[in-house]
Amino acid sequence: MTLKNLSFVLLTALCFIWVGCDNDDTPGDTYVDIIMQVSEKTVYEPVWGSDTPVEHMLVKEQSATEWQPLVMGGIEGFEYVQGHAYELKVRKTTLANPPQDGANYIYQLLEIISDTQPDTPVGPEEWPEEAKFKLKMVQLKPFMDLDTPLAAPFDFLTFRIYDHQDEYTPLGYPAFLQYYDSIVMSTPVMPDTYCVYQKKTNGDNTSEKFTSQWSSCFFEKNDFPIILKGYKNGEVKYASQIRQIMRERDFLGIDWKNGGVVLANPQTNAIYCVLDTRYEFLLTDIQQRNNTPFVKIKVAADINFTDTENLKRQENGLRWLLEKHLGYRTFETAADFKTLPEDASVVETYGNDTTRAALLYFAGDDFHEECYYIIAEPK
Incomplete structure (x- = not known):
């Protein structure tokens, strides 16, 4: 074979190799843009590799019939607000090589089509002034002996309910209770509610239970809303809301530098x-x-x-x-x-x-x- 022919054969082989590399049939990630519903409700379920329940959103693709849990932060660019329901346009990417401990899909927010806020009570002009009430946090007892106006997780907070004139009734039943069947404390970031007033009727007998002042600790390290809702015949008629400010110290309510140490008889x-x-x-x-x-x-x-x-x-x-x-x-x-x-x-x-x-x-x-x-x- 002449040198010229050998050069031609080698050049041809290199071309085949180059073309073969350039047309790799290995599949890659694929995506499709879809419409996704996000529920106003959340669930707590364990994530892969752990028995500890964590909060998940409930999502449903347009073609699906059932809600599916999706971990918080599972939609890139989307920040879920507790109690809100959404319709989103998202990009759903199917991973060709998903991680062993991860999902087969990733989601990216393209557009918030709708954002439905929680049910709100009737407007102030539709409800008598004397029926209104106010929620206030009136006392902060830090876990440690600290002089601070800001609450931290594990601090003890006390709340009161006042009437529309800022008057507090420690004993008895304030006049605004006659407008409600129940008054309930809640927040969209926690799973339970706390009833401060309830009226029950059984035939000709009516019983009432009212708590004008109550206390609680909280496990949150970020600010969150607390809402006091007044119900009548199953509907929210009025609500008072505050934003509870939370500032974590070194750990929970603990300040290692400024807090005291109990040397005898720790409680x-x-x-x-x-x-x-x-x-x-x-x-x-x-x-x-x-x-x-x-x-x-x-x-x-x-x-x-x-x-x-x-x-x-x-x-x-x-x-x-x-x-x-x-x-x-x-x-x-x-x-x-x-x-x-x-x-x-x-x-x-x-x-x-x-x-x-x-x-x-x-x-x-x-x-x-x-x-x-x-x-x-x-x-």
Whole structure:
């Protein structure tokens, strides 16, 4: 074969290789633009690889007949507002090579077609002035002995209901109650409600139950609305709303630098939320071990559950609290902590710039039951 012919053969082979690479038949990601409904309701379900329930949106594609859960933030560019219902135009991308621990699809917001806000009560001009009421937060008791006007998670807040003239009735029944069958406290960011007034009629007998002042802690670290709705015949007739300001300290309501340490007879504080009754937390006063302050957090047992079920609730509730307030897990070990007891096993660790926390398991002994709990300390 001449040199000229050999050059031609080599050039032809290279061309085939080039063309073959340029026409790779390997499938890639594909997408389609769809219309998606987003419900005003949410659900709590575990995500892949975890038993801890987290909040999900409920979504439905235009061709679907049933609602499906989608994790919060699952639509890129879309910020869900609690209690709102939406119609969206989104780009649904089918991944050619989805991650093993992820979904086959990703969604990107293209347009908000409609945004339906929660039902609102009748306008002020349609309701008598004397029927109106006001919700106010009147007292803040920080978890630690701090002088602050801003609430933090696990602080104790007290609320009152006033009439339209800002008058408070500590005893008896204020006049505006005659316009309602019930008055209920709620917020779109929490699953439960709290009834401050209820009137029941059974034949000729009518009974009333009214709470003019009540208290609660909250597990939220961001500002959120609190709404007091007055109902008559099943319809909202009037509502008073405030925005509760929340400012997380180093961790929950704990300020490692400015808060005090209890050296003798530490108390255990019951931390409950009237609008989120899934868990009640037991929080010790700040104590000290190895010259380092620390706090211990447990989940209170529920008499409606068995010991095994309560143990699982402890684990789930504490993990939910850590993920909510400290974010992702860290890779610290028991050696990184200064206040861990010797008889507990480290399940997971979490942390932020100021705090490290460990979810611990204690197998139990002759004097103490098997349990999960948290130890948190400053970095």
